[in-house]
Amino acid sequence: MVDISLSGAQHHVDSIQASCMAQVQRRRLYGGLTLLIFVVLMVSGFNVADDRNAGGFWDGLHQIGDYPADVLSEAWEKRADLPALIAKYFPALVETINIAAVSTLIGAIGGLFLSLLGTRGLAKWPRLIPLFRRISDIMRAVPEIVIALVLIFVLGGGPVPAMIAIAIHTAGALAKMFSEVSENTDLKAVEGLASTGATWSQRMLLGVLPQVAPNYVSYTLLRFEINIRASAILGFVGAGGLGYELRNAMAWGPGRFDEAAAIFILLFGTIIFFDQVSSRYRNRLTEGQGQ
Amino acid sequence: MTTIDLDATKFEAEKLFQRKRLIGFGFPAVIAVYFVYIFFAFDLPGLAGRANMENAVTLASDSWSHKVHVTRDNRSGEITYAVEGERKGRYPEGQRPDWVRGDEVITIDLGGDIIVRYLPDNRTEIEIPGFQPIEAQAEGRTVTTNLPDDLPDWISASNRRVGITTAEGRITLTGARTEVFNYFPGWELFWFTLDSPYYGQSLAKILFGDQIDPARGNITGAVSDWWNNAMWRHKDVAWAIGETILMAFLGTMGAAIIALPLGFLAAKRFSPLMLVRAATRRLFDFVRGVDALIWTVVLARAFGPGPLTGALAILITDTGTFGKIFSEALENVDQKQIEGVASTGAKPLQRYRFGVIPQIVPVLLAQILYFLESNTRSATIIGAITGGGIGLMLTQAIQTQKDWEEVAYYIVLIIAMVMFMDWFSGWLRGKLIGRKD
Numbered sequence: 001m002v003d004i005s006l007s008g009a010q011h012h013v014d015s016i017q018a019s020c021m022a023q024v025q026r027r028r029l030y031g032g033l034t035l036l037i038f039v040v041l042m043v044s045g046f047n048v049a050d051d052r053n054a055g056g057f058w059d060g061l062h063q064i065g066d067y068p069a070d071v072l073s074e075a076w077e078k079r080a081d082l083p084a085l086i087a088k089y090f091p092a093l094v095e096t097i098n099i100a101a102v103s104t105l106i107g108a109i110g111g112l113f114l115s116l117l118g119t120r121g122l123a124k125w126p127r128l129i130p131l132f133r134r135i136s137d138i139m140r141a142v143p144e145i146v147i148a149l150v151l152i153f154v155l156g157g158g159p160v161p162a163m164i165a166i167a168i169h170t171a172g173a174l175a176k177m178f179s180e181v182s183e184n185t186d187l188k189a190v191e192g193l194a195s196t197g198a199t200w201s202q203r204m205l206l207g208v209l210p211q212v213a214p215n216y217v218s219y220t221l222l223r224f225e226i227n228i229r230a231s232a233i234l235g236f237v238g239a240g241g242l243g244y245e246l247r248n249a250m251a252w253g254p255g256r257f258d259e260a261a262a263i264f265i266l267l268f269g270t271i272i273f274f275d276q277v278s279s280r281y282r283n284r285l286t287e288g289q290g291q
Numbered sequence: 292m293t294t295i296d297l298d299a300t301k302f303e304a305e306k307l308f309q310r311k312r313l314i315g316f317g318f319p320a321v322i323a324v325y326f327v328y329i330f331f332a333f334d335l336p337g338l339a340g341r342a343n344m345e346n347a348v349t350l351a352s353d354s355w356s357h358k359v360h361v362t363r364d365n366r367s368g369e370i371t372y373a374v375e376g377e378r379k380g381r382y383p384e385g386q387r388p389d390w391v392r393g394d395e396v397i398t399i400d401l402g403g404d405i406i407v408r409y410l411p412d413n414r415t416e417i418e419i420p421g422f423q424p425i426e427a428q429a430e431g432r433t434v435t436t437n438l439p440d441d442l443p444d445w446i447s448a449s450n451r452r453v454g455i456t457t458a459e460g461r462i463t464l465t466g467a468r469t470e471v472f473n474y475f476p477g478w479e480l481f482w483f484t485l486d487s488p489y490y491g492q493s494l495a496k497i498l499f500g501d502q503i504d505p506a507r508g509n510i511t512g513a514v515s516d517w518w519n520n521a522m523w524r525h526k527d528v529a530w531a532i533g534e535t536i537l538m539a540f541l542g543t544m545g546a547a548i549i550a551l552p553l554g555f556l557a558a559k560r561f562s563p564l565m566l567v568r569a570a571t572r573r574l575f576d577f578v579r580g581v582d583a584l585i586w587t588v589v590l591a592r593a594f595g596p597g598p599l600t601g602a603l604a605i606l607i608t609d610t611g612t613f614g615k616i617f618s619e620a621l622e623n624v625d626q627k628q629i630e631g632v633a634s635t636g637a638k639p640l641q642r643y644r645f646g647v648i649p650q651i652v653p654v655l656l657a658q659i660l661y662f663l664e665s666n667t668r669s670a671t672i673i674g675a676i677t678g679g680g681i682g683l684m685l686t687q688a689i690q691t692q693k694d695w696e697e698v699a700y701y702i703v704l705i706i707a708m709v710m711f712m713d714w715f716s717g718w719l720r721g722k723l724i725g726r727k728d
Contacts, residue, residue: 042544045537049602052534052679054595067592095332102329105322141709143668145675145682146702149689154350156341159333233584236676237686243584250588264585272580 070254075261085262089245093266095159096241099231103163104224107170111136112216114171115178116204121187124200133179139172148234162239166230170223181215182208214285221278221285228274232267242267353695357479358460358472359388361399365413365429365467370397374479375694376470379521382485390473399471401459407471415469417455417462427453432466478696480522487516523697528684532708534598535680538673539666539712542605547659550610554617555643561621571614579611583669587677596678604673605666613658620654621647653724660716667712671705681705 050057075082116122118132144165151161189207198206209216235243242263249259330336360376363369372387374380382388390400397409408416417425422443427436433450447454453464460473483490488504489497489512497503497513504512518526555561557571578586586604594600629646637645674682685701688694 045541049599053597053599060594063593141706143671145672154347229582268580
């Protein structure tokens with residue numbers, strides 16, 4: 001009796017081991033196949049991109065340093081002028097930061113409404129939740145450059161098209177992040193307020209916002225970092241600010257590289273500065289929330 | 292004693308309330324003041340002057356409609372019919388739209404009882420209901436008309452150029468040319484250009500009808516004519532979208548591959564040397580801080596414009612971002628699992644492979660896939676700067692300032708592309724690491 005049960009167990013272990021090995025093998029096969037497909041995609045994608053590029057990768061590789069070296073050496077030669085140039089482009093920097101700040105503010109306000117109107121349990125009109133979600137999906141999907149270019153055509157160059165374009169994208173992006181937070185809000189406060197006869201806006205302002213404010217502010221700061229980069233890039237296509245000056249300075253070519261260098265320094269410093277400041281505040285805001 | 296305590300508490304509470312009230316009103320007030328500052332700093336009052344509403348109207352109407360030009364060259368007397376006035380959209384010899392009649396006298400029926408007649412000797416007659424018949428004579432560089440001095444605002448006239456805008460279409464007369472633009476809704480020639488035998492054929496006829504072009508089968512011929520459509524350039528558009536997605540894919544994945552080992556170097560757990568750690572972190576900060584814009588500019592000098600440059604710009608910037616995220620994830624790994632693997636006698640590399648990697652893979656994949664979607668958008672923008680992908684086509688179409696239907700088409704495609712990538716990365720994430728809820 002003991003023998004039988006033992007050999008049965010033996011048999012059992014064997015079959016378990018066999019099926020385990022089979023499973024491992026299958027997983028290895030799948031893993032290997034996935035890796036193979038991935039490698040093929042990367043290599044062929046690289047080759048296609050290399051083919052369609054004006055200059056080849058291997059030809060250009062040793063030239064990467066040339067342009068920065070030219071810019072830096074010329075800037076070093078004229079290093080005495082650098083502070084003056086930085087002062088000259090400082091207003092453009094302020095414009096870039098202003099574009100980012102205003103569009104983040106407008107986007108955050110828009111995102112706040114979109115997220116509250118698109119969250120189950122909080123929405124003013126529960127039937128319209130899918131509508132507001134689609135609106136924020138579409139606003140999120142539109143790259144800033146699309147709106148910026150169209151608006152530059154209508155409104156002329158300057159900071160306003162960039163501001164509107166970034167604000168629209170920010171509203172969509174923040175609406176998604178905000179609604180992920182507000183889905184987890186405690187509805188008891190809202191119900192309590194509702195029982196006192198509070199209107200929808202009072203319920204949101206007093207019941208929901210205090211709960212979600214730290215996370216919202218944290219996401220908004222993160223977005224501000226991203227938007228500084230975006231507003232610099234949009235400047236490059238004609239929307240004012242530092243990017244616009246950079247394009248002009250680059251169009252001058254050699255001889256004016258010191259100006260390009262000054263703009264590079266300003267942009268680099270600004271991005272690093274706001275990254276550090278915002279990450280410090282974000283850490284403080286989300287501290288003690290399990291993150 | 293109780294009274295004193297309560298008083299103190301009440302005082303405290305009132306102070307707190309006051310402070311909250313101050314913040315409650317002060318914060319919006321600061322924002323409002325900032326908006327006022329921006330209102331003047333961005334010169335919003337002057338915006339109305341700079342804004343070109345005519346551009347907005349052209350954009351809005353052209354994006355969903357097309358116009359057919361009927362042009363008379365007043366020197367040779369030759370009349371051409373072309374969609375959007377483009378060579379690619381020109382009607383073949385001997386063909387013309389059915390709202391144009393006559394041989395000696397060309398009668399153009401714009402609809403709504405507006406009739407334009409091209410008469411011999413460069414004369415033109417225009418009939419507009421509710422207005423006197425207009426006669427015009429082009430001579431050399433001037434146009435002579437019988438228009439009165441007192442003109443309605445839809446007619447602009449000088450002795451060089453006469454422009455008439457009606458709800459049905461526009462007419463411009465100059466010494467060199469007489470042109471009529473007839474507007475129609477829809478994107479003309481989207482499927483086939485006029486020189487294709489399949490133009491104007493119904494779908495059913497192409498699929499099931501008799502062979503239209505004797506040289507080719509209906510479906511292959513139709514697909515190839517559509518694919519090589521010179522007006523809408525479907526082939527180039529498809530390639531451009533492919534390039535944009537390729538930039539995002541290569542950049543994101545390449546960055547992840549490079550950032551993973553570097554992430555180990557930057558994590559306290561795995562890199563005991565302070566110097567190495569600090570150096571790697573500063574490197575991450577540096578490549579992130581330089582930003583995709585500057586990388587694009589620098590790389591475009593070395594590699595020339597194209598998708599590879601864009602991909603590399605994304606790759607370099609995101610290496611910094613990924614490195615930061617990965618090293619943070621690596622610092623938060625659970626030591627127990629590594630110890631467990633080590634207790635089986637695993638070597639360091641095996642400990643990483645089986646003790647660490649499985650823990651961080653979900654975080655990594657989630658971030659990579661999120662960035663894949665976000666980089667599709669970045670690639671559109673970088674493409675506009677570095678010259679590759681759909682971003683470039685969009686910029687070019689906007690810069691020519693006339694193909695607004697193409698601009699609308701590209702915008703729709705870009706939004707669809709980003710939404711597709713969003714959906715795709717979400718789907719892939721669901722497949723690989725399970726749904727979030």
